Amino acid sequence: MKALLALEDGRTFPCRSFTGPGEAGGEVVFNTSMTGYQEILTDPSYSGQMVTMTYPLIGNYGVCPEDVESDRIQVAAFIIKEYQDFPSNFRSRGTLADYLIKGHILGIEDLDTRALTRHIRKSGALRGVISTSDLDPASLVEKAKAVPPMEGADLVGKVTCKKPYFWKYNQPEYFSADKLKDPLIWHFRGKKHSVVALDFGIKYNIIRCLERAGCEVLVVPAGTDAETIKALKPEGIFLSNGPGDPEPLTYAVDTIKQLLGIAPIFGICLGMQLLGLAMGGKTLKIKFGHRGGNQPVKNLDTGRVEITSQNHGFAVDLNTLDKENSILTHINLNEDSLEGLKNDEVRAFAVQYHPEASPGPHDAAYLFNQFAKVIEHAKA
Incomplete structure (x- = not known):
C-alpha cells in the first residue's frame, strides 16, 4: 500500500x-x-x-x-x-x-x-x-x-505506571497506592537491598538487572512525592529512563532535590538529566540525538572504553553544574559529550546510556553491582 x-x-x-x-x-x-x-x-x-x-x-x-x-x-x-x-x-x-x-x-x-x-x-x-x-x-x-514539538512537552505522564508494583514472575504485580503507607511493604527487607524506582518510563530489563544485583525493586509512579518515598525508608533510589524533554518535569526535579542524601541514588538516561537539574544544572537538546548500540564511552575512573546502547535526544550541560560537587565520570568519544556524573557528598551517580541493554552490548552492566556496593557501604 x-x-x-x-x-x-x-x-x-x-x-x-x-x-x-x-x-x-x-x-x-x-x-x-x-x-x-x-x-x-x-x-x-x-x-x-x-x-x-x-x-x-x-x-x-x-x-x-x-x-x-x-x-x-x-x-x-x-x-x-x-x-x-x-x-x-x-x-x-x-x-x-x-x-x-x-x-x-x-x-x-x-x-x-x-x-x-x-x-x-x-x-x-x-x-x-x-x-x-x-x-x-x-x-x-x-x-x-502541526505536530507538537518535543521541547517543553511532558511525555512521562503517558508512559509512567498508574499504580505502584513489585516485579514478580517476570512481570509487574500492581497494587493500590494506599499500600505504600504500609511499613511492612517490603518482602525481603534485610535479605535484599530495598530500592524505590521512580518510573519515568522504566524498561523491564532495568528491573531485572537491579534484581540480579541483589535488590528488591518497588516501582512507583513518576508523580510520587518525596515524603511518601522517605516513609518507605528505601536503602536505594533509582531514577529511570523516559521520553522527551526533562525541563518540564518540575515535579520530579523537586522530588529528587528532597531525596538527595536520603539514600544512594542511581539514574539512567532521563534519570541522569533529572538528577543534573536537581543538582542545579541545565539540559539541552542534541541535534539528532544518540540512538543505537554502538556508542563508544570512556570511563574516566578506569580508563576503559565501553561500547554502549543509547537512546536520548536531550543531555545535561556539564558547564552549568557545580564543578566542586558534580564530577564527570564518563564521556562520549565521538564528541566529548557528558555521559556520566557523580556527587559523592550525596552518594548519587548516573549515566546517560543504557547499561541494561538487551540484546546488548553488555559492557556497562557492572553499574548495577556498583549501585549495590554503594548501598552496602551506606548501610555499613
Whole structure:
C-alpha cells in the first residue's frame, strides 16, 4: 500500500505500508542498532517518536513475548528499508507486521532510510507525518508542522505506571497506592537491598538487572512525592529512563532535590538529566540525538572504553553544574559529550546510556553491582 512521509522542512519520502492503512505523526529519529527492534519498539523513551532503523533488513527473526521492555509498543510509527515477512528463529512467536497491526502502529518499508538518516544528521531531528490516505506532499508538510514539538512537552505522564508494583514472575504485580503507607511493604527487607524506582518510563530489563544485583525493586509512579518515598525508608533510589524533554518535569526535579542524601541514588538516561537539574544544572537538546548500540564511552575512573546502547535526544550541560560537587565520570568519544556524573557528598551517580541493554552490548552492566556496593557501604 502506497504511503508518503513528509518532514516539517518540506522534504518528502515515498514509501509503502506493510501494516495496512493509517496515518501517524511524531519526531523522526534514527537508530543504528543491527538487532533488538522489538526492544526498541517497546522502549517508553521512544514515546512520541517515529523510529527509522538504519540496518536495512528488519523482521527476519520475528517477535517474542519475552523480549518486550514495557506493556505495549511505544513508538508512533516504525520506518525500515526492507521488511521480512518470513522470520527464521526458534524463539519467534509471530511476525513483526502482525505485532505492529495488533498494537495499531503504522509500519513503513521501501523508504530510502540512508537518505533519511543523512538528512536528519544534517538538519537535526524533525517532526514528520506518514500517511497512506493523504499522499499530497503540501498537505502532509503542513500536518508535520502541526505536530507538537518535543521541547517543553511532558511525555512521562503517558508512559509512567498508574499504580505502584513489585516485579514478580517476570512481570509487574500492581497494587493500590494506599499500600505504600504500609511499613511492612517490603518482602525481603534485610535479605535484599530495598530500592524505590521512580518510573519515568522504566524498561523491564532495568528491573531485572537491579534484581540480579541483589535488590528488591518497588516501582512507583513518576508523580510520587518525596515524603511518601522517605516513609518507605528505601536503602536505594533509582531514577529511570523516559521520553522527551526533562525541563518540564518540575515535579520530579523537586522530588529528587528532597531525596538527595536520603539514600544512594542511581539514574539512567532521563534519570541522569533529572538528577543534573536537581543538582542545579541545565539540559539541552542534541541535534539528532544518540540512538543505537554502538556508542563508544570512556570511563574516566578506569580508563576503559565501553561500547554502549543509547537512546536520548536531550543531555545535561556539564558547564552549568557545580564543578566542586558534580564530577564527570564518563564521556562520549565521538564528541566529548557528558555521559556520566557523580556527587559523592550525596552518594548519587548516573549515566546517560543504557547499561541494561538487551540484546546488548553488555559492557556497562557492572553499574548495577556498583549501585549495590554503594548501598552496602551506606548501610555499613
